[in-house]
Amino acid sequence: MNGGLSLPELPEVETVRRSLTPHLTGRSITEVQIFLPKIVRYLTVDEFKQQLLGQRFLKLDRRGKYLLARLTGGWTLVVHLKMTGRLIYGPPGLVINRDGGAWCHLHAAFSLDNGGVLVFHDLRQFGYLTLIQTEDCLSLKGLKDLGPEPLGQEFTLNWLEKKVQGRKAKIKQLLLDQTIVAGIGNIYADEILYAAKLHPERIGASLTADELARLYQSIRSVLQQGIDCRGTSISDYVDGEGQPGEFQNYLQVYRRTGQDCRHCASVIQRLKVGGRSSHYCPQCQPNVCDHHHGGTRLPRSSTD
DNA sequence: AATTGTACCTGTCAGC
DNA sequence: TGCTGACAGGTACAAT
Numbered sequence: 423m424n425g426g427l428s429l430p431e432l433p434e435v436e437t438v439r440r441s442l443t444p445h446l447t448g449r450s451i452t453e454v455q456i457f458l459p460k461i462v463r464y465l466t467v468d469e470f471k472q473q474l475l476g477q478r479f480l481k482l483d484r485r486g487k488y489l490l491a492r493l494t495g496g497w498t499l500v501v502h503l504k505m506t507g508r509l510i511y512g513p514p515g516l517v518i519n520r521d522g523g524a525w526c527h528l529h530a531a532f533s534l535d536n537g538g539v540l541v542f543h544d545l546r547q548f549g550y551l552t553l554i555q556t557e558d559c560l561s562l563k564g565l566k567d568l569g570p571e572p573l574g575q576e577f578t579l580n581w582l583e584k585k586v587q588g589r590k591a592k593i594k595q596l597l598l599d600q601t602i603v604a605g606i607g608n609i610y611a612d613e614i615l616y617a618a619k620l621h622p623e624r625i626g627a628s629l630t631a632d633e634l635a636r637l638y639q640s641i642r643s644v645l646q647q648g649i650d651c652r653g654t655s656i657s658d659y660v661d662g663e664g665q666p667g668e669f670q671n672y673l674q675v676y677r678r679t680g681q682d683c684r685h686c687a688s689v690i691q692r693l694k695v696g697g698r699s700s701h702y703c704p705q706c707q708p709n710v711c712d713h714h715h716g717g718t719r720l721p722r723s724s725t726d
Numbered sequence: 727a728a729t730t731g732t733a734c735c736t737g738t739c740a741g742c
Numbered sequence: 743t744g745c746t747g748a749c750a751g752g753t754a755c756a757a758t
Contacts, residue, residue, distance in 0.1 A: 429751070487752080504752050505735085527736090546735040548752070564753070591729080600753085608751065697731080698751070 430503040431487060432572065432605025433648030433669065434659055438509055439484045442662035445511040446491070446540065450478040453533035457520065461529045461542070463552040470553055473497060474532070486568045486604030490559070498556045500565070501542070507549030510664050512539045568604040572641050577603060579638045586634060589626030593637070594695040596626050603641065609654055609676045612701045614640045616675045621709035622693070622700040647672065675701040 430438070454471040456462060462470045477497055483490040489509065491499040501509055512518065514537030518525050530542040530551060542551060552562070560566050569585070570576035585602045586593070596602055597611040606614065615622050617640035620633060629637070653659055653667030656677065660666055674684055679692040679701055688705035 431752095502752085505750080544735095545737075546751090548735065598752085699749090 429505060429607055429609055429654070429656070430507065430659060431607035431610050431648075431654075432484075432645055433610070433651075434653035434661075434667065435484050435487050435489055435503065435605070436649050437653045437667060438503075438662045439482045439489055440662075441665070442509065442511055442540075443482050445538065445662070446479040446482065446534075448478065449534040449536060449538070450494075451475060451532050452535050453531075455531040455533075456529070457531075458529035458547065461544070461547065461550050463550045465553060470551070473553055474499070485559075485565060485571070486600055487607070488565055488568075492556060496555050496557070498554055498559055500552045500554060500559075500562065502550055502564075503544070504546070504548035504550070506545040506658070508541075508543040508658075508660060509662060510541050510543065510660065511662050512541060514538050564600075567601050569600060569602045570604065572603045572605060572645055577642075579635060582638050582641075583631075583634050586626040586629060586637075591626055592622060592695055593620055593624045593626055593629065594622035594698070594700050597641075598696075598698070605645070606641070608698050608700075609656075609673070610644055610648060612676045613674060614644045615700075616703060616707060617644050619706055621707045622695050622702055623709055675703060677701065 451474050454474050456467050456471070459467050473495070474493070474497070477493040477495050479491055479493060481492040483492060487502060489501040489503070491501070493499060503509065516539060518528060518531070518539070518541065520526060520528050525543065527545045528541055528543050529547070532540040534540065542549070554562055570581060582603070586596055589596060594611055594615065597606050597614060598608070612622070614637070618633070618636040620629070620637060648654065648669050651667055651669035651672060652661060652665070654669040654673070655666035656670055675690050678690045681690050683690060683703040683706060686703065686705045688703050690701055691704050692699055692701050694700070
């Protein structure tokens with residue numbers, strides 16, 4: 423399989439939030455074990471443990487790709503899964519062996535007052551945990567600069583137009599910019615562009631009003647489909663109960679290089695945009711404005 | 727100020 | 743067979 427990819431984006435983090443909520447709400451923390459100190463950011467491991475001990479989970483929130491566990495004492499436990507992080511609830515009696523096997527990348531464990539445990543697991547060690555006072559959430563770097571929630575009311579077509587119009591960057595890069603809209607990563611960016619019939623290298627400023635409207639609708643519909651399918655498990659993403667998602671069965675372009683487009687006779691292509699692999703259908707997503715190709719063919723290059 | 731590049735990581739896989 | 747290098751990518755930070 424593919425190198426432990428899980429790529430938690432908005433739909434995956436939302437699925438983790440929903441699946442952990444019934445297990446954590448009301449539980450208090452009786453022990454904190456940190457096996458890899460560097461995953462605790464912005465405060466020492468001792469401070470982290472000391473402040474968490476005895477606190478109770480009130481509610482789980484999500485902002486973009488950040489999971490925000492609201493605790494008693496005014497604390498918020500912030501979790502970012504980055505590429506390969508997993509946050510999983512283990513019921514009472516679960517035995518975890520860190521020496522080899524499935525749990526060799528276990529970096530933190532929070533024992534709960536019902537005998538259960540919340541574990542943080544991360545093959546590539548990019549993910550992190552931190553603890554802040556809830557009122558200081560807007561000062562945490564990364565979190566404070568996030569754009570609107572794409573499925574919320576603040577994210578309007580007008581906002582998207584303001585952020586894309588006049589920009590020289592490619593639309594794929596703009597979709598991945600968390601300050602424009604929060605929570606989109608490489609998988610959903612490619613799927614959104616396919617749904618919107620936009621080539622990933624289209625320049626932001628070149629998008630017509632129709633194209634922006636398609637992009638806006640596609641952002642919302644594709645992310646909602648991802649949530650409805652409980653996320654994308656390419657190889658090892660799992661939710662808070664260790665269950666895989668289903669959206670990998672509905673991917674149109676991501677990691678389908680060389681395979682047939684599901685809607686035309688063309689073959690899915692891959693190229694690098696801003697250092698990231700981008701998958702697209704050259705016929706469904708031509709690299710020209712709508713009004714230039716008049717809805718017909720691919721742009722014809724010089725000689726054939 | 728906006729944009730680009732690099733570091734951080736480990737497992738997989740193609741190529742020799 | 744076993745080694746090497748490319749690759750996967752979200753974000754922080756440095757550099758341009």
